[in-house]
Amino acid sequence: MKIGFIGLGNVGGKLAGSLLRNGHDLTVRDLDDARMAEFVSRGAKAANSPRALAEAVDLIITCLPSPAASAAVAEGEDGFIAVLRPGQIWLEMSTTDYAEVLRLAPLVEARGAKFMDCPVSGGCHRADTGNISIFAAGPRSAFEEVLPVLKSLGRRILHTGDLGTASRLKVVTNYLCTAHLVALAEALTTCKAAGLDMNTAYEAIRISSGNSFVHETESQVILNGSRDINFTMDLVIKDVGLFDQLARDHGVALELSPLVLNIFKDSEQRYGAREHSPNVIRRYEEPCGFKVLGVGFPAEMVDDEPEEPGYEVVPRRA
Numbered sequence: 001m002k003i004g005f006i007g008l009g010n011v012g013g014k015l016a017g018s019l020l021r022n023g024h025d026l027t028v029r030d031l032d033d034a035r036m037a038e039f040v041s042r043g044a045k046a047a048n049s050p051r052a053l054a055e056a057v058d059l060i061i062t063c064l065p066s067p068a069a070s071a072a073v074a075e076g077e078d079g080f081i082a083v084l085r086p087g088q089i090w091l092e093m094s095t096t097d098y099a100e101v102l103r104l105a106p107l108v109e110a111r112g113a114k115f116m117d118c119p120v121s122g123g124c125h126r127a128d129t130g131n132i133s134i135f136a137a138g139p140r141s142a143f144e145e146v147l148p149v150l151k152s153l154g155r156r157i158l159h160t161g162d163l164g165t166a167s168r169l170k171v172v173t174n175y176l177c178t179a180h181l182v183a184l185a186e187a188l189t190t191c192k193a194a195g196l197d198m199n200t201a202y203e204a205i206r207i208s209s210g211n212s213f214v215h216e217t218e219s220q221v222i223l224n225g226s227r228d229i230n231f232t233m234d235l236v237i238k239d240v241g242l243f244d245q246l247a248r249d250h251g252v253a254l255e256l257s258p259l260v261l262n263i264f265k266d267s268e269q270r271y272g273a274r275e276h277s278p279n280v281i282r283r284y285e286e287p288c289g290f291k292v293l294g295v296g297f298p299a300e301m302v303d304d305e306p307e308e309p310g311y312e313v314v315p316r317r318a
Helices: 012-020 033-041 050-056 069-077 098-109 124-129 140-153 165-193 196-207 212-222 233-249 256-271 277-288
Strands: 001-007 025-029 057-063 089-090 113-117 133-137 153-159 312-315
Touching: 001 012, 001 050, 012 025, 012 033, 012 124, 012 140, 025 033, 025 050, 057 069, 057 256, 069 098, 089 098, 098 113, 098 165, 113 133, 113 140, 113 165, 113 277, 124 133, 133 140, 133 165, 140 153, 140 277, 153 165, 165 196, 165 212, 165 233, 165 256, 165 277, 212 277, 233 256, 233 277
Parallel strands: 001 025, 001 057, 057 089, 089 113, 133 153, 153 312
Antiparallel strands: none
């Protein structure tokens, strides 16, 4: 199967790297020529437009920063939807609006092609090693067709059901991640203010009921001082905004989520849209006049789990 990958950014570049590492025939497209050249040097082919990429491959994967960016490569002047052919599949791996998924699907199906929304979760460090989790929504037949490729991209693969369900679950999990990041920023700053040893505080949280994936990753880069988790304020605002919209669409009156969203909107105004998202902790550090730091923590997360073949996660039904 010939695979085309559009979007070689923080996550997409690492996912595409897993495809190359596992021997797939890969064509890439990105607005950054240097990124494409780097992939070509590793054995990939480059396409000069999304349309040209689609004409050369069987499976199209997109991993882009916003719904607008995905729509542009699909429907723009050089977009690929116009040249889709029967039997092709488009995997949308961006974190996107479920309503956009439902809008685009009929356009893809009208060309005789198949569409699946397949967002990922687990951070750039796990995308880099093929150990990231993947939510996949769409027809079961299409899921089974692309499962061998998904097993090269990720470790735990969950078929979530009909189109749009994966995108909805993804924004739910991103909201939970963001809420815990804010809670950790407050907790770590309070530990520092109370005179506690920060390395000991990290371990106390890690081995307790207060632990989470966010603590084991983002707290480490906070305590290092780099605050670099390959995610930025503007992306957090996009994701939590999508969660808020999902709740409003279904009549859920939220309390915590709007507060979290406003905290990040204010942080974006203070520190900039492209500031690392863990630097939300600056809101609490700066009034206290200190930085929350530990000793021996990494500047960037590296996945220390060995790469293993992916597998399907099956929900319990009894």
